Amino acid sequence: MELYTNLRAGEKGAWVSIGTYLFLSAMKLIVGYIGGSEALKADGLNNTTDIIASIAVLIGLKISQRPPDENHRYGHLRAETVASLVASFIMVVVGIEVIINSVMNIINPVRETPSTLTAYVALGGAAIMYVVYRYNLALSKKIKSSALKAAAYDNRSDALVSVGTAVGIFAAIFGFPIIDTITALVIGMLIIKTAFDIFWESAQTLTDAFDTEEIETLATLIKNVDGVIDLVDIKGRTHGNATFIEVTVTVNPDLNVRESHRITEKIEQTIQRFDINCTVLVHIEPHETEKPEELKNNKRAD
Structure with missing residues (x-):
């Protein structure tokens, strides 16, 4: 099945992120301590949370590939969503720790000017993360993976954070050391903001929230299917990279069963052209010239 093939391909992006974050977090933490930059150390801690998030995505992708069983008739596609939810809580803890350390450094400032090397490390990290972002974004579009696309946007935000870190370090070098600590404080807030975004998206998916614009697009496509007189109801939900639509x-x-079945097949083909990873359940009803409420009122009048 193409869906599971895409999930396996998505593991490549997760492994690239994990390897990159391992290298960058170690480099930033070591150089940050040696070079005396609170902002670079905070950026390094940010990358450690990204390692956890990437591992969670990898585990989720692996579990999601398990076929349906007796207890999971829809498969295990939501495993990656649950893993992302757990990762968001871990990121919040690290973000709070960065903020606490930054506040303590503001109250008891350390009069140490960070090394120029720390700024160059931050800029180098930004360049590397941008390359990873472009790779994961291209891969996510190719395999149509929403999880990998979210990881790509996380890569991009990390690149921007590293640019901000470099700016803060240069400001400290030119005589404004408090800027370095303030930058670390901002990074801590950004970590928490990213964690909240991941949590919110995961919570929406797990509670069966669905994009209203996508529903409207699908409704229009279904109404234009030959043989459909009226669209009574349409519902949607997501399981990982798969979408389930009920229509x-x-x-x-006056149509017979065979003719009605052809219409359901047309609806399924139409929706799957829009989203290849979509499973469609179509319920056919006979079209009545009068609505049920009107029929009841007419009977009472008689």
Whole structure:
């Protein structure tokens, strides 16, 4: 099945992120301590949370590939969403720790000017993360992976954080050491903001929230299917990279079962052209010229 093939391909992006974050976090923490930069150390801690998040995505992708079983009729596709939810809590803890350390350094400032090397390390890290961002974004579009796309945007935010870190370090070098500590404080807030975004998206998915614009697009496509008279109801939910759509339509009541079934196949093909990883359940009802409420009122009048 193409869906599971895409999940396996998505593991490449997760491994690239993990390897890059391992290298950058170690480099930033070591140089940050040696060069005396609170901002670079905070950036390094930010990358350690990204390691955890990437590992969570990798584990989720692996579990998601398990086929449906007796207890999971829809498969295990939501495993990556649960893993992302756990990772968001871990990121919050690290972000709070960075903020506490930054506040303590503001209250009891350390009069140490960071080394120029720390700024260059931050800029180098930004360049590397941008390359990883472009790679993961291209891969996510190729395999249509929402999880990998989210990871790519996280890569991009990390590149921007590293640019901000370099700016703060240069400001400290030119006589404004408090800027370095303030930058670390901002990075801590950005870590928490990223964690909240991941948490919110995961919570929305787990509670079956669905994009209203996508529903409207699908509704328009279904109404244009030959044989469909009216669209009574449409619902959608996501399981990892898969989408499940439930549709109720009315058709000519004089059609036989075979003819009605052809209409359901047309609806399924139409939706799957829009989203290849979509599973569609179509319910056919006979079209009534009068609505049920009107029929009841007419009977009472008689």
